[in-house]
Amino acid sequence: MESAAEGIEGRSCLLLRYASQNSLDESSQKQVQNNGSREKPPYRNALHTNKAFETMNIMRKQNLLCDVKLIADGIEVNAHKMVLAACSPYFHAMFISFEESKQDRIVLKGMDSNALTLLIDYVYSCEIYVTEENVQMLLPAANLLQLTDVRDACCDFLQCQLHPTNCLGIRAFADLHSCLDLLATAENYIELHFAEIVECEEFLTLSHEQVLGLISSDKLMVSNEEKVRIELVEPFTTRGVKFTSVLHSV
Structure with missing residues:
Protein backbone atom coordinates (compact mmCIF):
# COMPACT_ATOMS: atom_id res chain seq x y z
CA MET A 1 0.00 0.00 0.00
CA GLU A 2 1.24 3.46 -0.92
CA SER A 3 2.30 5.50 2.11
CA ALA A 4 1.06 9.04 2.69
CA ALA A 5 4.57 10.40 2.15
CA GLU A 6 4.88 8.67 -1.22
CA GLY A 7 1.52 10.04 -2.31
CA ILE A 8 2.49 13.57 -1.42
CA GLU A 9 5.82 13.23 -3.27
CA GLY A 10 4.10 11.93 -6.39
CA ARG A 11 1.61 14.77 -6.45
CA SER A 12 4.48 17.26 -6.02
CA CYS A 13 6.30 15.83 -9.05
CA LEU A 14 3.16 16.08 -11.14
CA LEU A 15 2.69 19.70 -10.11
CA LEU A 16 6.31 20.50 -10.97
CA ARG A 17 6.01 18.90 -14.41
CA TYR A 18 2.75 20.75 -15.03
CA ALA A 19 4.28 24.06 -13.98
CA SER A 20 7.35 23.46 -16.14
CA GLN A 21 5.19 22.64 -19.15
CA ASN A 22 3.12 25.79 -18.63
CA SER A 23 6.29 27.88 -18.40
CA LEU A 24 7.60 26.29 -21.59
CA ASP A 25 4.33 26.96 -23.40
CA GLU A 26 4.31 30.59 -22.26
CA SER A 27 7.95 30.99 -23.31
CA SER A 28 7.19 29.50 -26.73
CA GLN A 29 4.23 31.82 -27.20
CA LYS A 30 6.35 34.84 -26.31
CA GLN A 31 9.03 33.66 -28.73
CA VAL A 32 6.45 33.31 -31.50
CA GLN A 33 5.15 36.79 -30.74
CA ASN A 34 8.68 38.21 -30.78
CA ASN A 35 9.41 36.47 -34.06
CA GLY A 36 6.23 37.91 -35.49
CA SER A 37 7.23 41.43 -34.64
CA ARG A 38 10.85 41.03 -35.78
CA GLU A 39 11.29 38.35 -38.43
CA LYS A 40 14.70 36.82 -38.89
CA PRO A 41 16.05 36.71 -42.46
CA PRO A 42 15.69 33.35 -44.22
CA TYR A 43 18.59 30.96 -44.38
CA ARG A 44 20.54 31.63 -47.55
CA ASN A 45 23.19 29.39 -49.08
CA ALA A 46 25.57 31.68 -50.96
CA LEU A 47 27.07 28.72 -52.82
CA HIS A 48 23.77 27.23 -53.98
CA THR A 49 23.59 29.04 -57.34
CA ASN A 50 27.25 28.40 -58.12
CA LYS A 51 26.90 24.69 -57.38
CA ALA A 52 23.75 24.48 -59.49
CA PHE A 53 25.44 26.11 -62.48
CA GLU A 54 28.53 23.94 -62.05
CA THR A 55 26.32 20.85 -62.19
CA MET A 56 24.40 22.13 -65.21
CA ASN A 57 27.66 22.86 -66.99
CA ILE A 58 28.87 19.31 -66.35
CA MET A 59 25.55 18.00 -67.65
CA ARG A 60 25.86 20.21 -70.74
CA LYS A 61 29.33 18.87 -71.51
CA GLN A 62 27.99 15.33 -71.11
CA ASN A 63 24.94 16.20 -73.25
CA LEU A 64 22.55 15.35 -70.42
CA LEU A 65 19.03 16.84 -70.60
CA CYS A 66 20.19 19.27 -73.30
CA ASP A 67 17.27 20.37 -75.45
CA VAL A 68 18.92 22.60 -78.05
CA LYS A 69 21.96 22.66 -80.32
CA LEU A 70 23.36 26.03 -81.34
CA ILE A 71 25.13 25.95 -84.70
CA ALA A 72 27.72 28.42 -86.02
CA ASP A 73 30.12 27.78 -88.90
CA GLY A 74 28.96 24.16 -88.86
CA ILE A 75 30.06 23.72 -85.23
CA GLU A 76 27.39 22.48 -82.79
CA VAL A 77 27.20 23.57 -79.15
CA ASN A 78 24.85 21.74 -76.77
CA ALA A 79 22.85 23.75 -74.25
CA HIS A 80 19.67 23.97 -72.16
CA LYS A 81 17.01 26.41 -73.33
CA MET A 82 16.09 27.35 -69.77
CA VAL A 83 19.66 28.35 -68.91
CA LEU A 84 20.11 30.33 -72.12
CA ALA A 85 16.79 32.13 -71.69
CA ALA A 86 17.61 33.01 -68.08
CA CYS A 87 20.98 34.55 -68.97
CA SER A 88 20.45 36.12 -72.39
CA PRO A 89 17.58 38.44 -73.42
CA TYR A 90 18.25 37.36 -77.01
CA PHE A 91 17.59 33.69 -76.22
CA HIS A 92 14.76 34.59 -73.85
CA ALA A 93 12.88 36.29 -76.68
CA MET A 94 13.75 33.47 -79.08
CA PHE A 95 12.55 30.61 -76.89
CA ILE A 96 9.50 32.37 -75.44
CA SER A 97 8.00 34.09 -78.46
CA PHE A 98 9.50 32.95 -81.73
CA GLU A 99 9.22 29.87 -83.90
CA GLU A 100 12.62 28.68 -82.65
CA SER A 101 11.00 27.83 -79.30
CA LYS A 102 9.84 24.56 -80.86
CA GLN A 103 13.15 23.76 -82.55
CA ASP A 104 16.05 21.81 -81.13
CA ARG A 105 18.61 23.06 -83.67
CA ILE A 106 19.28 26.79 -84.03
CA VAL A 107 21.59 28.15 -86.74
CA LEU A 108 23.15 31.47 -85.73
CA LYS A 109 24.06 33.17 -88.99
CA GLY A 110 27.06 35.47 -88.93
CA MET A 111 28.18 34.15 -85.56
CA ASP A 112 31.80 33.10 -85.10
CA SER A 113 31.90 29.53 -83.77
CA ASN A 114 34.80 30.23 -81.41
CA ALA A 115 32.99 33.25 -79.98
CA LEU A 116 29.81 31.20 -79.55
CA THR A 117 31.68 28.48 -77.68
CA LEU A 118 33.31 31.03 -75.36
CA LEU A 119 30.02 32.80 -74.68
CA ILE A 120 28.06 29.63 -73.91
CA ASP A 121 30.87 28.59 -71.58
CA TYR A 122 30.49 31.99 -69.93
CA VAL A 123 26.73 31.59 -69.52
CA TYR A 124 27.30 28.43 -67.49
CA SER A 125 30.55 29.33 -65.70
CA CYS A 126 30.41 33.16 -65.31
CA GLU A 127 34.03 33.28 -66.54
CA ILE A 128 35.58 34.36 -69.82
CA TYR A 129 39.06 35.37 -70.92
CA VAL A 130 39.18 38.47 -73.14
CA THR A 131 42.42 38.63 -75.13
CA GLU A 132 43.93 40.52 -78.04
CA GLU A 133 43.26 37.46 -80.19
CA ASN A 134 39.54 37.09 -79.44
CA VAL A 135 38.21 40.53 -78.49
CA GLN A 136 37.27 41.56 -82.05
CA MET A 137 35.14 38.46 -82.58
CA LEU A 138 33.86 38.32 -79.00
CA LEU A 139 32.43 41.83 -78.74
CA PRO A 140 30.06 41.67 -81.75
CA ALA A 141 28.95 38.17 -80.73
CA ALA A 142 28.21 39.36 -77.19
CA ASN A 143 26.30 42.29 -78.69
CA LEU A 144 24.17 39.94 -80.77
CA LEU A 145 23.33 37.68 -77.82
CA GLN A 146 22.77 40.76 -75.63
CA LEU A 147 25.34 39.63 -73.08
CA THR A 148 26.05 43.21 -72.09
CA ASP A 149 28.43 42.33 -69.26
CA VAL A 150 30.73 40.53 -71.69
CA ARG A 151 30.47 43.39 -74.17
CA ASP A 152 31.43 45.83 -71.42
CA ALA A 153 34.37 43.61 -70.44
CA CYS A 154 35.55 43.72 -74.06
CA CYS A 155 35.22 47.51 -74.11
CA ASP A 156 37.19 47.81 -70.87
CA PHE A 157 39.89 45.60 -72.35
CA LEU A 158 40.14 47.74 -75.49
CA GLN A 159 40.30 50.93 -73.44
CA CYS A 160 43.35 49.53 -71.68
CA GLN A 161 44.92 48.70 -75.06
Whole structure:
Protein backbone atom coordinates (compact mmCIF):
# COMPACT_ATOMS: atom_id res chain seq x y z
CA MET A 1 0.00 0.00 0.00
CA GLU A 2 1.24 3.46 -0.92
CA SER A 3 2.30 5.50 2.11
CA ALA A 4 1.06 9.04 2.69
CA ALA A 5 4.57 10.40 2.15
CA GLU A 6 4.88 8.67 -1.22
CA GLY A 7 1.52 10.04 -2.31
CA ILE A 8 2.49 13.57 -1.42
CA GLU A 9 5.82 13.23 -3.27
CA GLY A 10 4.10 11.93 -6.39
CA ARG A 11 1.61 14.77 -6.45
CA SER A 12 4.48 17.26 -6.02
CA CYS A 13 6.30 15.83 -9.05
CA LEU A 14 3.16 16.08 -11.14
CA LEU A 15 2.69 19.70 -10.11
CA LEU A 16 6.31 20.50 -10.97
CA ARG A 17 6.01 18.90 -14.41
CA TYR A 18 2.75 20.75 -15.03
CA ALA A 19 4.28 24.06 -13.98
CA SER A 20 7.35 23.46 -16.14
CA GLN A 21 5.19 22.64 -19.15
CA ASN A 22 3.12 25.79 -18.63
CA SER A 23 6.29 27.88 -18.40
CA LEU A 24 7.60 26.29 -21.59
CA ASP A 25 4.33 26.96 -23.40
CA GLU A 26 4.31 30.59 -22.26
CA SER A 27 7.95 30.99 -23.31
CA SER A 28 7.19 29.50 -26.73
CA GLN A 29 4.23 31.82 -27.20
CA LYS A 30 6.35 34.84 -26.31
CA GLN A 31 9.03 33.66 -28.73
CA VAL A 32 6.45 33.31 -31.50
CA GLN A 33 5.15 36.79 -30.74
CA ASN A 34 8.68 38.21 -30.78
CA ASN A 35 9.41 36.47 -34.06
CA GLY A 36 6.23 37.91 -35.49
CA SER A 37 7.23 41.43 -34.64
CA ARG A 38 10.85 41.03 -35.78
CA GLU A 39 11.29 38.35 -38.43
CA LYS A 40 14.70 36.82 -38.89
CA PRO A 41 16.05 36.71 -42.46
CA PRO A 42 15.69 33.35 -44.22
CA TYR A 43 18.59 30.96 -44.38
CA ARG A 44 20.54 31.63 -47.55
CA ASN A 45 23.19 29.39 -49.08
CA ALA A 46 25.57 31.68 -50.96
CA LEU A 47 27.07 28.72 -52.82
CA HIS A 48 23.77 27.23 -53.98
CA THR A 49 23.59 29.04 -57.34
CA ASN A 50 27.25 28.40 -58.12
CA LYS A 51 26.90 24.69 -57.38
CA ALA A 52 23.75 24.48 -59.49
CA PHE A 53 25.44 26.11 -62.48
CA GLU A 54 28.53 23.94 -62.05
CA THR A 55 26.32 20.85 -62.19
CA MET A 56 24.40 22.13 -65.21
CA ASN A 57 27.66 22.86 -66.99
CA ILE A 58 28.87 19.31 -66.35
CA MET A 59 25.55 18.00 -67.65
CA ARG A 60 25.86 20.21 -70.74
CA LYS A 61 29.33 18.87 -71.51
CA GLN A 62 27.99 15.33 -71.11
CA ASN A 63 24.94 16.20 -73.25
CA LEU A 64 22.55 15.35 -70.42
CA LEU A 65 19.03 16.84 -70.60
CA CYS A 66 20.19 19.27 -73.30
CA ASP A 67 17.27 20.37 -75.45
CA VAL A 68 18.92 22.60 -78.05
CA LYS A 69 21.96 22.66 -80.32
CA LEU A 70 23.36 26.03 -81.34
CA ILE A 71 25.13 25.95 -84.70
CA ALA A 72 27.72 28.42 -86.02
CA ASP A 73 30.12 27.78 -88.90
CA GLY A 74 28.96 24.16 -88.86
CA ILE A 75 30.06 23.72 -85.23
CA GLU A 76 27.39 22.48 -82.79
CA VAL A 77 27.20 23.57 -79.15
CA ASN A 78 24.85 21.74 -76.77
CA ALA A 79 22.85 23.75 -74.25
CA HIS A 80 19.67 23.97 -72.16
CA LYS A 81 17.01 26.41 -73.33
CA MET A 82 16.09 27.35 -69.77
CA VAL A 83 19.66 28.35 -68.91
CA LEU A 84 20.11 30.33 -72.12
CA ALA A 85 16.79 32.13 -71.69
CA ALA A 86 17.61 33.01 -68.08
CA CYS A 87 20.98 34.55 -68.97
CA SER A 88 20.45 36.12 -72.39
CA PRO A 89 17.58 38.44 -73.42
CA TYR A 90 18.25 37.36 -77.01
CA PHE A 91 17.59 33.69 -76.22
CA HIS A 92 14.76 34.59 -73.85
CA ALA A 93 12.88 36.29 -76.68
CA MET A 94 13.75 33.47 -79.08
CA PHE A 95 12.55 30.61 -76.89
CA ILE A 96 9.50 32.37 -75.44
CA SER A 97 8.00 34.09 -78.46
CA PHE A 98 9.50 32.95 -81.73
CA GLU A 99 9.22 29.87 -83.90
CA GLU A 100 12.62 28.68 -82.65
CA SER A 101 11.00 27.83 -79.30
CA LYS A 102 9.84 24.56 -80.86
CA GLN A 103 13.15 23.76 -82.55
CA ASP A 104 16.05 21.81 -81.13
CA ARG A 105 18.61 23.06 -83.67
CA ILE A 106 19.28 26.79 -84.03
CA VAL A 107 21.59 28.15 -86.74
CA LEU A 108 23.15 31.47 -85.73
CA LYS A 109 24.06 33.17 -88.99
CA GLY A 110 27.06 35.47 -88.93
CA MET A 111 28.18 34.15 -85.56
CA ASP A 112 31.80 33.10 -85.10
CA SER A 113 31.90 29.53 -83.77
CA ASN A 114 34.80 30.23 -81.41
CA ALA A 115 32.99 33.25 -79.98
CA LEU A 116 29.81 31.20 -79.55
CA THR A 117 31.68 28.48 -77.68
CA LEU A 118 33.31 31.03 -75.36
CA LEU A 119 30.02 32.80 -74.68
CA ILE A 120 28.06 29.63 -73.91
CA ASP A 121 30.87 28.59 -71.58
CA TYR A 122 30.49 31.99 -69.93
CA VAL A 123 26.73 31.59 -69.52
CA TYR A 124 27.30 28.43 -67.49
CA SER A 125 30.55 29.33 -65.70
CA CYS A 126 30.41 33.16 -65.31
CA GLU A 127 34.03 33.28 -66.54
CA ILE A 128 35.58 34.36 -69.82
CA TYR A 129 39.06 35.37 -70.92
CA VAL A 130 39.18 38.47 -73.14
CA THR A 131 42.42 38.63 -75.13
CA GLU A 132 43.93 40.52 -78.04
CA GLU A 133 43.26 37.46 -80.19
CA ASN A 134 39.54 37.09 -79.44
CA VAL A 135 38.21 40.53 -78.49
CA GLN A 136 37.27 41.56 -82.05
CA MET A 137 35.14 38.46 -82.58
CA LEU A 138 33.86 38.32 -79.00
CA LEU A 139 32.43 41.83 -78.74
CA PRO A 140 30.06 41.67 -81.75
CA ALA A 141 28.95 38.17 -80.73
CA ALA A 142 28.21 39.36 -77.19
CA ASN A 143 26.30 42.29 -78.69
CA LEU A 144 24.17 39.94 -80.77
CA LEU A 145 23.33 37.68 -77.82
CA GLN A 146 22.77 40.76 -75.63
CA LEU A 147 25.34 39.63 -73.08
CA THR A 148 26.05 43.21 -72.09
CA ASP A 149 28.43 42.33 -69.26
CA VAL A 150 30.73 40.53 -71.69
CA ARG A 151 30.47 43.39 -74.17
CA ASP A 152 31.43 45.83 -71.42
CA ALA A 153 34.37 43.61 -70.44
CA CYS A 154 35.55 43.72 -74.06
CA CYS A 155 35.22 47.51 -74.11
CA ASP A 156 37.19 47.81 -70.87
CA PHE A 157 39.89 45.60 -72.35
CA LEU A 158 40.14 47.74 -75.49
CA GLN A 159 40.30 50.93 -73.44
CA CYS A 160 43.35 49.53 -71.68
CA GLN A 161 44.92 48.70 -75.06
CA LEU A 162 44.66 52.22 -76.52
CA HIS A 163 47.92 53.30 -78.16
CA PRO A 164 48.86 55.77 -80.92
CA THR A 165 49.32 52.81 -83.28
CA ASN A 166 45.80 51.39 -82.78
CA CYS A 167 43.50 54.08 -81.37
CA LEU A 168 42.02 54.98 -84.78
CA GLY A 169 41.06 51.38 -85.41
CA ILE A 170 39.60 51.00 -81.93
CA ARG A 171 37.56 54.16 -82.43
CA ALA A 172 36.17 52.84 -85.72
CA PHE A 173 35.43 49.46 -84.10
CA ALA A 174 33.60 51.14 -81.21
CA ASP A 175 31.57 53.26 -83.62
CA LEU A 176 30.62 50.22 -85.71
CA HIS A 177 29.27 48.33 -82.69
CA SER A 178 27.72 51.32 -80.89
CA CYS A 179 30.02 51.11 -77.86
CA LEU A 180 29.55 54.73 -76.86
CA ASP A 181 31.78 54.81 -73.79
CA LEU A 182 34.65 53.19 -75.68
CA LEU A 183 34.08 55.56 -78.60
CA ALA A 184 34.26 58.61 -76.33
CA THR A 185 37.40 57.31 -74.62
CA ALA A 186 39.09 56.61 -77.96
CA GLU A 187 38.23 60.07 -79.30
CA ASN A 188 39.62 61.70 -76.18
CA TYR A 189 42.80 59.63 -76.53
CA ILE A 190 43.17 60.71 -80.16
CA GLU A 191 42.85 64.37 -79.21
CA LEU A 192 45.55 64.00 -76.55
CA HIS A 193 48.01 62.04 -78.72
CA PHE A 194 47.31 63.40 -82.18
CA ALA A 195 50.91 64.48 -82.86
CA GLU A 196 52.04 60.88 -82.29
CA ILE A 197 49.16 59.34 -84.20
CA VAL A 198 49.94 61.16 -87.47
CA GLU A 199 53.32 59.43 -87.49
CA CYS A 200 51.79 55.94 -87.31
CA GLU A 201 50.93 53.68 -90.21
CA GLU A 202 47.27 53.42 -89.22
CA PHE A 203 46.85 57.13 -89.97
CA LEU A 204 47.64 56.47 -93.65
CA THR A 205 44.52 54.33 -93.99
CA LEU A 206 42.20 57.25 -93.28
CA SER A 207 40.18 58.88 -96.03
CA HIS A 208 40.29 62.59 -96.82
CA GLU A 209 36.98 63.09 -95.01
CA GLN A 210 38.15 61.17 -91.93
CA VAL A 211 41.28 63.29 -91.63
CA LEU A 212 39.22 66.46 -91.96
CA GLY A 213 36.95 65.19 -89.21
CA LEU A 214 39.91 64.62 -86.92
CA ILE A 215 41.71 67.91 -87.41
CA SER A 216 38.55 70.00 -87.23
CA SER A 217 38.44 69.38 -83.48
CA ASP A 218 39.54 72.31 -81.36
CA LYS A 219 40.61 69.92 -78.60
CA LEU A 220 43.70 68.56 -80.37
CA MET A 221 46.74 68.68 -78.11
CA VAL A 222 49.71 69.58 -80.32
CA SER A 223 52.82 71.43 -79.26
CA ASN A 224 54.04 72.19 -82.76
CA GLU A 225 51.35 72.89 -85.35
CA GLU A 226 53.88 73.24 -88.14
CA LYS A 227 55.13 69.72 -87.43
CA VAL A 228 51.59 68.41 -87.68
CA ARG A 229 51.05 70.33 -90.94
CA ILE A 230 54.09 68.63 -92.52
CA GLU A 231 53.13 65.20 -91.21
CA LEU A 232 49.65 65.61 -92.65
CA VAL A 233 50.76 66.65 -96.11
CA GLU A 234 53.62 64.24 -96.78
CA PRO A 235 51.88 60.85 -96.58
CA PHE A 236 48.83 61.96 -98.53
CA THR A 237 50.86 63.74 -101.21
CA THR A 238 52.46 60.42 -102.08
CA ARG A 239 48.96 59.04 -102.59
CA GLY A 240 48.04 61.83 -104.97
CA VAL A 241 45.55 63.40 -102.60
CA LYS A 242 45.08 67.16 -102.71
CA PHE A 243 45.07 68.51 -99.19
CA THR A 244 44.47 72.22 -99.69
CA SER A 245 41.33 71.99 -97.56
CA VAL A 246 43.20 69.99 -94.95
CA LEU A 247 45.94 72.61 -94.67
CA HIS A 248 43.37 75.34 -94.17
CA SER A 249 41.94 73.35 -91.28
CA VAL A 250 45.24 72.93 -89.41
